[in-house]
Amino acid sequence: xxxxxxxxxxxxxxxxxxxxxxxxxxxxxxxxxxxxxxxxxxxxxxxxxxxxxxxxxxxxxxxxxxxxxxxxxxxxxxxxxxxxxxxxxxxxxxxxxxxxxxxxxxxxxxxxxxxxxxxxxxxxxxxxxxxxxxxxxxxxxxxxxxxxxxxxxxxxxxxxxxxxxxxxxxxxxxxxxxxxxxxxxxxxxxxxxxxxxxxxxxxxxxxxxxxxxxxxxxxxxxxxxxxxxxxxxxxxxxxxxxxxxxxxxxxxxxxxxxxxxxxxxxxxxxxxxxxxxxxxxxxxx
Ligand SMILES: NC(=O)c1ccc[n+]([C@@H]2O[C@H](COP(=O)([O-])OP(=O)(O)OC[C@H]3O[C@@H](n4cnc5c(N)ncnc54)[C@H](OP(=O)(O)O)[C@@H]3O)[C@@H](O)[C@H]2O)c1
Numbered sequence: 001x002x003x004x005x006x007x008x009x010x011x012x013x014x015x016x017x018x019x020x021x022x023x024x025x026x027x028x029x030x031x032x033x034x035x036x037x038x039x040x041x042x043x044x045x046x047x048x049x050x051x052x053x054x055x056x057x058x059x060x061x062x063x064x065x066x067x068x069x070x071x072x073x074x075x076x077x078x079x080x081x082x083x084x085x086x087x088x089x090x091x092x093x094x095x096x097x098x099x100x101x102x103x104x105x106x107x108x109x110x111x112x113x114x115x116x117x118x119x120x121x122x123x124x125x126x127x128x129x130x131x132x133x134x135x136x137x138x139x140x141x142x143x144x145x146x147x148x149x150x151x152x153x154x155x156x157x158x159x160x161x162x163x164x165x166x167x168x169x170x171x172x173x174x175x176x177x178x179x180x181x182x183x184x185x186x187x188x189x190x191x192x193x194x195x196x197x198x199x200x201x202x203x204x205x206x207x208x209x210x211x212x213x214x215x216x217x218x219x220x221x222x223x224x225x226x227x228x229x230x231x232x233x234x235x236x237x238x239x240x241x242x243x244x245x246x247x248x249x250x251x252x253x254x255x256x257x258x259x260x261x262x263x264x265x266x267x268x269x270x271x272x273x274x275x276x277x278x279x280x281x282x283x284x285x
Contacts, residue, residue: 006159007033010079011071015064015094016086017041017052020111023139024083025056027167030141042067064094065101072103079160084110084120088281091115095123102126107157109164113184114281117150117177127152130161133180135188138168146174146183181282185274193270198223 012034014021021041028034036057042064043049049060061067073080080103086094091112102108102124109130110120117129130153134145145165149158158173165171174183198219205215230240245251258264 005033006156006163007038007079009077010034010081010160011038011040011073012081012083012164013067013071014039014041014083014085015067015098016084016090017043017048017060018085018087019139020134021083021085022052023134023141023143024085024111024164024167025052025058027138027141028164029056031167033163033167040067040070064097068098068101068106071106073105079156080106081157081160081164082106082108083164084108084112084115086112088112088114091120092123095120099124107153107160109161113188114278116282117148121150128157129153130157131177131180132161132165133183133188134165134168136191141167141169143169144187145169145171146180146187147171148174148176148180177282178279181278182275184278185271189271189274189278193267194223 007028012028014025017025025039025041028039029036039056039058040061041049041052041058042061043052044062046062049062052058053060059070061070068082071080071082082098082102084091084094104126106126107128107130108120108124108126109132110117111132111134113133115131117131120129120131121127127150129150130147132145132147135143137143138145145168147161147165149161153161162171162173172183174180201219202212202215205218206212210218230237233240241251241255245255
C-alpha cells in the first residue's frame with residue numbers, strides 16, 4: 001500500500017453500499033489507497049452485504065450505527081470518514097439513526113444529491129461535513145466530482161476527501177453549495193446530454209446506411225478522441241472548430257444547420273433548467 005497518501009491512517013465507513021459506494025470502494029482498493037481492513041460498509045440486505053464482502057473483503061454491517069462506530073478514530077493521528085451513500089429519499093431516516101453515533105473527529109462526506117450540509121449537520125449534531133456531487137462515469141474511475149467543505153472541516157480532512165474522490169476520477173473543489181447545484185446541472189447531469197447527442201449521431205449514421213454497430217464504434221471513438229484532443233491542445237473549442245472548418249466544406253455545412261436549429265441556445269437552456277431544478281430539490285431537504 002502507498003504509505004504517503006492522505007488515507008493511510010484513515011478508516012472509512014460507507015452507509016448504503018449501492019452503485020456509487022461500490023465505485024468508490026473499488027477505486028480506493030484498485031489504487032491501493034487503503035487496505036480492505038480500513039473500510040467497512042452497511043447495507044440492509046444480506047445478499048448485498050455478502051456480495052460486497054466477497055468482492056472486496058471488507059467488513060459489512062446490517063446496522064448503520066455499527067458501521068459508523070466500527071471506524072471511530074482510535075487516536076489523534078488516525079482519521080475517520082463516514083460516507084453517506086444512500087438515495088436522497090432514505091437520507092433523513094438514516095441521519096436520525098446515526099445521530100449520537102458520530103465521533104467528534106469523524107468527517108461526514110455526503111454524495112447524496114440535493115442534500116444540504118446544514119440539514120446533515122443539524123440532523124447529526126455534527127459540524128464537519130463535506131458535500132460532493134459525482135457523476136456516472138465515476139463507476140469506471142473516469143468521473144468528475146465537485147465538492148465543498150463546511151467551515152468545520154480541517155486541512156487534513158480535506159486531503160482525505162481529495163484522495164477519496166480521486167478514486168472516482170477527477171475531484172474539483174468548488175466555493176459553496178450554490179456551485180454544487182451548478183455542478184449538478186453541468187457535470188453530474190452532463191453525461192445524459194452527451195448520451196443524447198451520442199444517440200442522435202448514431203441514429204444519423206444508421207440513417208445514412210451504416211450498420212448500428214459500425215455507427216456506434218465510429219461515434220464512441222470520435223467523442224472520446226475529440227474530448228482528449230480538446231483537453232490536450234489547451235485551445236478554445238471555437239479555435240479547434242475553425243481548424244477543421246474549411247470554406248465550403250462539410251463542417252461549414254453541418255455547423256450552419258446546427259446554428260439554424262439553435263443547438264447552442266437549447267444546450268444553455270437545458271443546463272439552466274437543470275440548475276433551477278437542482279436548487280428547488282435542495283430547498284425541500
Ligand atoms: N449513480 C450516480 O451516478 C450518482 C451521481 C451523483 C450522485 N449520486 C448520489 O449517490 C447516492 C447513491 O446513489 P447510487 O446510484 O449508488 O444508488 P443505489 O445504488 O440505490 O445505492 C443506495 C444503496 O443504499 C441502500 N439502502 C437503502 N436503504 C438503506 C438504509 N436505510 N441504510 C443503508 N443503506 C440503504 C440501497 O439498498 P436497496 O438496493 O435495497 O434499495 C442501495 O443499495 C444517491 O444519493 C445519489 O443521489 C449518484
